[in-house]
Amino acid sequence: MARVWRFGDSVNTDQIIPGRYNLTTDWAALGRACFVELRPDFTSGVRPGDVIVAGEDFGCGSSREHAVIALQAAGVGAVVAPSYARIFYRNAINRGLTLLECSDLGSLADGAEVELDRISGVLREASTGREWRARPLPEFAQRIARHGGVLELVQAHGGLRGECGPDCGSGLAPVPGGESDVR
Amino acid sequence: MGTLMEEIIAAHLGRSVVAGDTVVVPVDLVMSHDTTTPLVADQLARLGRGVKHPERAVVVLDHVTPAATVAAAQQHQRCREFVAGQRIGSLLSDGICHQVLPEHGLVAPGDIVVGADSHTVTLGALGALATGMGSTDIAVAYATGETWLRVPATIQVRLEGSLQPPVSAKDLVLELVRRLGSDGARYQAIEYTGPGAASLPMGDRMTLSNMAVEMGAKAGIFAADEVTLRWLDGRSDRPCRVVTARDPGYSRSEGISLTALEPMVAPPPAVDSARPVRELAGLAVDQVFIGTCTNGRLADLAVAATLLRGRQVAVRTVVVPASREVYLEALRAGYLESLVAAGVAVESPGCGPCLGRHKGVLGPGERAVTTMSRNFRGRMGDPSSEIYLVSPATAAATALRGCLTDPREVV
Numbered sequence: 001m002a003r004v005w006r007f008g009d010s011v012n013t014d015q016i017i018p019g020r021y022n023l024t025t026d027w028a029a030l031g032r033a034c035f036v037e038l039r040p041d042f043t044s045g046v047r048p049g050d051v052i053v054a055g056e057d058f059g060c061g062s063s064r065e066h067a068v069i070a071l072q073a074a075g076v077g078a079v080v081a082p083s084y085a086r087i088f089y090r091n092a093i094n095r096g097l098t099l100l101e102c103s104d105l106g107s108l109a110d111g112a113e114v115e116l117d118r119i120s121g122v123l124r125e126a127s128t129g130r131e132w133r134a135r136p137l138p139e140f141a142q143r144i145a146r147h148g149g150v151l152e153l154v155q156a157h158g159g160l161r162g163e164c165g166p167d168c169g170s171g172l173a174p175v176p177g178g179e180s181d182v183r
Numbered sequence: 184m185g186t187l188m189e190e191i192i193a194a195h196l197g198r199s200v201v202a203g204d205t206v207v208v209p210v211d212l213v214m215s216h217d218t219t220t221p222l223v224a225d226q227l228a229r230l231g232r233g234v235k236h237p238e239r240a241v242v243v244l245d246h247v248t249p250a251a252t253v254a255a256a257q258q259h260q261r262c263r264e265f266v267a268g269q270r271i272g273s274l275l276s277d278g279i280c281h282q283v284l285p286e287h288g289l290v291a292p293g294d295i296v297v298g299a300d301s302h303t304v305t306l307g308a309l310g311a312l313a314t315g316m317g318s319t320d321i322a323v324a325y326a327t328g329e330t331w332l333r334v335p336a337t338i339q340v341r342l343e344g345s346l347q348p349p350v351s352a353k354d355l356v357l358e359l360v361r362r363l364g365s366d367g368a369r370y371q372a373i374e375y376t377g378p379g380a381a382s383l384p385m386g387d388r389m390t391l392s393n394m395a396v397e398m399g400a401k402a403g404i405f406a407a408d409e410v411t412l413r414w415l416d417g418r419s420d421r422p423c424r425v426v427t428a429r430d431p432g433y434s435r436s437e438g439i440s441l442t443a444l445e446p447m448v449a450p451p452p453a454v455d456s457a458r459p460v461r462e463l464a465g466l467a468v469d470q471v472f473i474g475t476c477t478n479g480r481l482a483d484l485a486v487a488a489t490l491l492r493g494r495q496v497a498v499r500t501v502v503v504p505a506s507r508e509v510y511l512e513a514l515r516a517g518y519l520e521s522l523v524a525a526g527v528a529v530e531s532p533g534c535g536p537c538l539g540r541h542k543g544v545l546g547p548g549e550r551a552v553t554t555m556s557r558n559f560r561g562r563m564g565d566p567s568s569e570i571y572l573v574s575p576a577t578a579a580a581t582a583l584r585g586c587l588t589d590p591r592e593v594v
């Protein structure tokens with residue numbers, strides 16, 4: 001069971017990983033600095049597969065992809081929010097971090113236990129049985145997600161163009177937090 | 184038929200497009216800088232591909248230049264290795280990427296430019312479709328010479344009248360961010376139009392395009408005109424594809440009278456919190472910083488030098504020219520002498536203290552008044568420090584008095 005970590009509106013990438021901590025490409029170091037100032041108890045408490053539930057415009061500000069890596073390296077399994085800033089959105093899809101776009105998340109409390117079905121995009125609160133269904137990704141983002149990331153898509157097709165066939169991905173998003181999307 | 188976004192994309196594809204379409208387009212220039220290039224290099228290595236068009240690639244060392252720490256120096260080494268290994272056309276270290284790309288003539292109207300930095304939107308001032316992306320998208324652009332885009336809907340910002348100095352383009356854009364909100368243009372582009380837009384010099388246009396991302400926009404663009412062509416004269420010999428909007432359909436239209444504006448300040452921690460400086464005048468300040476890709480250009484330094492000439496700053500003040508070209512021109516014009524004589528620390532070109540790594544980092548509880556574009560908590564140093572966003576004139580007036588000051592009181 002995953003635990004919910006609640007955040008408010010307009011969480012920016014400086015808050016996910018401050019600019020004074022992103023002068024590295026070292027995964028472990030980036031993971032340790034995730035929310036270091038906004039929520040200092042985060043890295044010691046987060047368990048693999050936990051879910052960030054946030055407000056509008058998650059990931060605004062700097063284009064730093066270190067923000068996505070920091071979340072993945074810390075073990076975050078998915079982010080659920082009503083809307084995302086566009087660069088963060090692309091970065092997350094490109095690196096295979098699961099994003100769910102859901103409205104009316106207000107009643108979902110910090111620390112709640114939830115289950116996440118990545119295939120159908122449904123988030124379920126264990127104690128109440130309440131469910132949230134994510135809006136589907138735009139078509140191109142779906143293509144990327146099907147491959148597990150944009151590099152995988154480029155590898156499969158030799159570029160960004162071309163139609164997807166039956167060999168393109170298994171229809172499943174990768175399991176975030178695991179080794180597969182780290183590489 | 185369409186907005187500047189639609190027309191530029193259509194010109195690259197040879198067919199018409201409308202907002203909402205998803206397209207794969209060739210890009211004219213790909214940029215990454217010292218913080219983002221190492222991640223880009225990692226992703227290219229994973230892909231097992233090289234840079235497809237090295238002549239259309241540029242790497243800029245600007246975020247921590249000259250290196251302030253061993254870690255920064257190592258990042259620069261990785262950037263240089265990448266540039267050498269991929270035979271990349273340009274390695275620049277003479278200022279902030281968004282300033283030096285156009286100075287070196289690497290950007291022309293009608294271009295599609297992608298950069299691994301959110302303020303790549305600055306280049307929309309030249310009539311280019313320029314947008315920021317993360318390192319993986321940029322790695323793909325390097326590898327394939329293409330990117331994928333959703334053709335954005337466009338918000339028209341119609342500018343009327345003329346700025347009344349010391350009110351400036353920064354006050355205008357702070358007012359615009361206040362009106363639209365920090366996500367008011369998300370997934371969309373902003374097109375600056377009207378007689379007020381045509382009257383603005385290139386530096387002011389860059390300030391406006393720069394902060395389009397502070398409204399969540401994919402791009403902030405001006406139609407190329409006489410001002411653009413004159414600015415490019417002698418910098419670029421690339422043929423200009425001057426693209427114009429034809430019968431554009433906008434998602435929203437916002438009118439602003441430049442004449443009616445007054446000096447604005449955006450208190451922390453949100454960029455869309457702007458209010459008139461006079462409402463917060465007298466606020467104690469620990470540091471003033473004038474510079475960045477938003478407001479580190481010659482005209483910005485000229486305003487500060489004119490205000491501070493023959494006087495002394497009352498609070499520690501840092502000025503960082505956006506580029507070596509700006510630095511040299513400010514030196515020749517005597518601006519730097521006026522600033523140094525007034526007690527200002529003039530630093531070498533680059534991002535400087537904008538991201539809290541060197542040349543003016545803030546301590547616990549300190550308050551800075553700056554010309555940068557973001558007032559996020561802790562961006563310039565300790566998480567308890569504060570950033571107030573203002574124009575160069577307000578910053579200089581504040582330096583003079585030592586507290587937040589409406590520049591109309593001191594000119």
Ligand code: SF4
Nearest residue numbers: 302475476534537538
């Ligand atoms: S000056 Fe500041 S906002 Fe501009 S590119 Fe540098 S760090 Fe980013």
